Amino acid sequence: MIDPVILIPSLINGLTTGALYALVALGLTLIYGVLHIINFAHGAMLMMALYGVFFLNRLFGIDPYVALLIVPPAMFAIGYALQRGIIGRASHGRDENILLVTLGLSIIIENMALYFFRSDTRTIETPYSFEVVEFAGAFVPVAKVVAFFGALVTAALLWAFMSKTDLGRAIRALAKERKGARLVGINVDHVFAMSFGIGVACLGVAACLLMPSYYVNPQVGYGFVLIAFTTVVLGGMGSFVGAMIGGLVIGVVEAMGGLFLGDSLGQFGIFAIFILILMFRPTGLLGHKV
Amino acid sequence: MINTKQLVALLVIFGLIATCPFWIVSPSTLNTVIAILYIALLGQAWNILGGYGGQFSFGHAAFFGTGAYTVAVLQIQFGINPWLGMVAGGLLAMGVALFVGFASFRYGLRGSYFALVTLAFAEVLRILSNSVGFTGGGVGILIPLERDIANMQFADNRGYFWLIWTLCLACFLTVWWLGRSRFGAWLMAVRDNEDAARALGVDVFKTKMGAVALSGFFSGLAGVFYAQFYLYLDPLIAYGSAISIESLLVPIIGGMGTLFGPLIGAAVIHTLSEVTRHNIGDVPGVALAIYGVLLIVIVMFLPRGLISIFSVAKRAFSKRRPANA
Amino acid sequence: MLEVNGISKSFGGLKAVDNVSMKIAEGSLVSLIGPNGAGKTTFFALVTGFHKPDSGTVTLAGSDILGVKPSDIARAGMVRTFQIVQPFAGQTVRENIAVGAHLRHTSRRDALDRAREVAEKVGLGDRLDQDAADLTVAGRKRLEVARALATDPKLVLFDEVLAGLNPSEIRDVIPVIRAVRDSGVTILLIEHVMQAVMSLSEYTFVLNQGRLIAEGEPRAVAANQTVVEAYLGPGMAARLKRQAAEVPA
Numbered sequence: 001m002i003d004p005v006i007l008i009p010s011l012i013n014g015l016t017t018g019a020l021y022a023l024v025a026l027g028l029t030l031i032y033g034v035l036h037i038i039n040f041a042h043g044a045m046l047m048m049a050l051y052g053v054f055f056l057n058r059l060f061g062i063d064p065y066v067a068l069l070i071v072p073p074a075m076f077a078i079g080y081a082l083q084r085g086i087i088g089r090a091s092h093g094r095d096e097n098i099l100l101v102t103l104g105l106s107i108i109i110e111n112m113a114l115y116f117f118r119s120d121t122r123t124i125e126t127p128y129s130f131e132v133v134e135f136a137g138a139f140v141p142v143a144k145v146v147a148f149f150g151a152l153v154t155a156a157l158l159w160a161f162m163s164k165t166d167l168g169r170a171i172r173a174l175a176k177e178r179k180g181a182r183l184v185g186i187n188v189d190h191v192f193a194m195s196f197g198i199g200v201a202c203l204g205v206a207a208c209l210l211m212p213s214y215y216v217n218p219q220v221g222y223g224f225v226l227i228a229f230t231t232v233v234l235g236g237m238g239s240f241v242g243a244m245i246g247g248l249v250i251g252v253v254e255a256m257g258g259l260f261l262g263d264s265l266g267q268f269g270i271f272a273i274f275i276l277i278l279m280f281r282p283t284g285l286l287g288h289k290v
Numbered sequence: 291m292i293n294t295k296q297l298v299a300l301l302v303i304f305g306l307i308a309t310c311p312f313w314i315v316s317p318s319t320l321n322t323v324i325a326i327l328y329i330a331l332l333g334q335a336w337n338i339l340g341g342y343g344g345q346f347s348f349g350h351a352a353f354f355g356t357g358a359y360t361v362a363v364l365q366i367q368f369g370i371n372p373w374l375g376m377v378a379g380g381l382l383a384m385g386v387a388l389f390v391g392f393a394s395f396r397y398g399l400r401g402s403y404f405a406l407v408t409l410a411f412a413e414v415l416r417i418l419s420n421s422v423g424f425t426g427g428g429v430g431i432l433i434p435l436e437r438d439i440a441n442m443q444f445a446d447n448r449g450y451f452w453l454i455w456t457l458c459l460a461c462f463l464t465v466w467w468l469g470r471s472r473f474g475a476w477l478m479a480v481r482d483n484e485d486a487a488r489a490l491g492v493d494v495f496k497t498k499m500g501a502v503a504l505s506g507f508f509s510g511l512a513g514v515f516y517a518q519f520y521l522y523l524d525p526l527i528a529y530g531s532a533i534s535i536e537s538l539l540v541p542i543i544g545g546m547g548t549l550f551g552p553l554i555g556a557a558v559i560h561t562l563s564e565v566t567r568h569n570i571g572d573v574p575g576v577a578l579a580i581y582g583v584l585l586i587v588i589v590m591f592l593p594r595g596l597i598s599i600f601s602v603a604k605r606a607f608s609k610r611r612p613a614n615a
Numbered sequence: 616m617l618e619v620n621g622i623s624k625s626f627g628g629l630k631a632v633d634n635v636s637m638k639i640a641e642g643s644l645v646s647l648i649g650p651n652g653a654g655k656t657t658f659f660a661l662v663t664g665f666h667k668p669d670s671g672t673v674t675l676a677g678s679d680i681l682g683v684k685p686s687d688i689a690r691a692g693m694v695r696t697f698q699i700v701q702p703f704a705g706q707t708v709r710e711n712i713a714v715g716a717h718l719r720h721t722s723r724r725d726a727l728d729r730a731r732e733v734a735e736k737v738g739l740g741d742r743l744d745q746d747a748a749d750l751t752v753a754g755r756k757r758l759e760v761a762r763a764l765a766t767d768p769k770l771v772l773f774d775e776v777l778a779g780l781n782p783s784e785i786r787d788v789i790p791v792i793r794a795v796r797d798s799g800v801t802i803l804l805i806e807h808v809m810q811a812v813m814s815l816s817e818y819t820f821v822l823n824q825g826r827l828i829a830e831g832e833p834r835a836v837a838a839n840q841t842v843v844e845a846y847l848g849p850g851m852a853a854r855l856k857r858q859a860a861e862v863p864a
Contacts, residue, residue, distance in 0.1 A: 279394075489695050
C-alpha cells in the first residue's frame, strides 16, 4: 500500500495535468469529435499559440492572462483561413486526405518553428510563477489552479455555445446531415471554417493558461497530439463534458503510471487506454453525445 | 503474360542501378544511391498496406524499429550473427505487424482510427524501448564496429549497396507480384470497396492481415539495414514519428498503389533534401518543412502522386490504363 | 437450394425483418417484392451473412449457414449484388469482374480470362479495359451482375439490378438474367420493375413491414388485395376497386 502522503499529491498533480489535457482537447472535441475533421496539426497549432504567448510576454511584457484577449482571436483567424484555404479544399471528401494534409501542416509548422526559434526550450517568468497553494498536503502552483478552472469555464462556454447559439445549432446540423444542412441554406464551407477556427481559438486559450506553468519548444505540441485524440475518444467523440472528464482521467492515469511504474512509463498507460478504447468501446466511456 | 512489361521494366531499372558500383567512384555519390534504395524500401513497405490495401498507417516505425532493435539486441546481448538477426528482425517485425493488425482489423478500425491506433502502438513501443534495460534505454544502443562480411558490416560501402539493392529488389518483386496475383486483386478490392469485396467471397480480415504482415516484414528489413549501416539506435530513431512519416510520404508523393511510385518518391525526397542542404546549409527544419509543403501540394493537386504525370502521358499513347502499374 | 426459417432482425426496436420463411428450389427464378422499406435488402443482408439474424435459421443446399461470414457464404455458392452499385472505382471492368472470378481461380490469367467470358455474356465485352467508374448506370448494373456471376454461384441474389434503367435498357438486361437461369443458376431477385417481375419470375414473395404477406405466382400475387393495399395504402386500393367496378368490362 502506498502512503497517502505520496499518493494524494500525486493524484492532485494528475488532476491538474489532466485539466491541461482537457483544455487542449476541448478544441479538438469540436473539430474532430463533432465535425470529424481529423486535425493532426492540433499539437503544432498549440505550439504556435504557445510561441505567441511567449513572444507577447518577452517582447511587449504582456501577461499571459492578458494575452487571452489577443491570442485566441488570432488563432481563430489562422484556423478559419487554414480550413477554408487548404484543409477543406484538399480533402476531396476523404478522411485520409484531411489526415495527410494536416500532417503536412504540422510538419511545416514544427519545422518552421525549429528554423526560426531553434530547438531551445523557453519559459516565461511572471510575478506568480512560483506561487503555490496548499491543498490536502500538496503544493499546487497557482497557475495550474487557474488552468484547472479555466478548463472548466472553457468547457462550459463551448457547451453553451453549441446548444444556445444559431452557429452552434448549425454546426450540429452539419455534423448530422451535411447535404440536408446545405439544402436548408447553411453555408457549409463557412460553418466548417468557423468551427475549425473556434476549435483552434480554444488552443489559444489553452496556450495562455498553460504558458505560466509550462514551456515551449518546437516539439512541445507533438506530445499533445495523441493525448488530445485519446481524450476526445475517451470522452465520447464530441462531448465537452466527456472531454473534460476524459482529460482528468488521463492525467490521473499518467500520474499513477508514473508513480507505480516509474516516470518514463507514465504515458504508457495513456496509449494503452487509447488502443483499448478504440478496440472495445469506440463510442467512448460516456457513449455518443453531440 | 500479365504484367510482363512491368517486370521487364523493373528488372531493367534494377539492372541499371546495379551498374552503379562499377562506374560511381565517389563513395558519397554511392551513398546517395544507397540512401535512395533504403528510402524506397521503407516507402514500398508502407505502400503494400497503405497504397494497395488502403489502410493508412501512421506508425510504421513500430515495425521498422522492431527490425532494427532485433538485429542490434541479438548481436549485443546474445552474440547472434546479424545475417540470422536480419531474418529474425523481419519476422519479429512481421509479428508486431500481425499483432497491431489483429487488434485493429478484428475490431473494424479503419481510416483515421487505424492511423491513430498504429501511431499509438509505435509510441507504446518507443516508451517501452526507452524504459527496458536490454535496448540500452534512452541512451541507445551501439553496435560494435567490426568490419566483416560475416558481421554484415562492410568496409567498402559497395557491400551495403548490394545488401540494400537485394532487399529493395525483393520488396519490389513482391509488389509486382501483388499486381498479378489473386491476393493482390483481393487486396485492391478490399481497398476500393470492402462490402463489395466481401460479397464476392473475399475474406477481408485475412486479406488485410496478409498485407500488414508483408508490409511489416519489409519495414523491419529496412530497420535491420538502418541498424547495420549506422550501427547506432535509440528509441526516437527506431520508434519515433520521423520514420513513420517518411514511410508514408515516399509512396504518397511518388504514387500510392503503384509499383514504381515509391522509387520515384524516394528519389525526389532524397534529392530535395540534398539540394536544400546544399543551398541553405544544414539548417534544421527547412528540408522537412519542404516535405510538408510537398505533401499538401500532392494531396491537393496530384492525389495519384508524381507517377500519374507519366500515366497521363502514357494514356495518350495507349488505350489500356495501367491499373496495376 | 435455399431454405430460410423464421428469421427476424430488429434495429433499435424496429423490426426490419419479422419471422420470414421461404424455400427456393434449385434452378428456379424467384422474386421478392414489396414497398420501399419493407425489409427486402435487410433480408438479403441476413441471408448472405452481412447481418446476423436475431433468430431463425438459414440453410444453403442442406448446410446451416447461420453466422457464417459473407465470404464463406459466397464460397459456398451464394452471392449477392448491391442495390447501390459498388464498383471498385479506379479498376477496369475486367479487373472488377476478375475479383469475383478469383473465388474459383487462383491464377491471375485464368481469372482475367473468366472475367472476359462473363463480360461478354452480360454485354460488357467491349468495355473490358474501361475504368469501372466511367460506366453509365446501366453499365454498372451489368457489372454488378457480371461480378456476381464470375464467382460461379449456385444461387444469386440480385438486388434491384433493373432499378434506374430506362425501358430499352431493361429490355436488354432481362434476357441476360434469363440466360443466367438457363445456365443452371438459381436466382432470387428483389425488383421494383413489375414488368420484370411478371416476365421473369415463376414465383413471388411479397414483403411488407418486415413480414411476408403473400406468395405465389406473380400474376396471382399482383391481384391479391393485401398486396395492392400494401403498395398503395388501403384508401387508394379501395378507390381503385370502386373505379374498376364502375367501369363496365
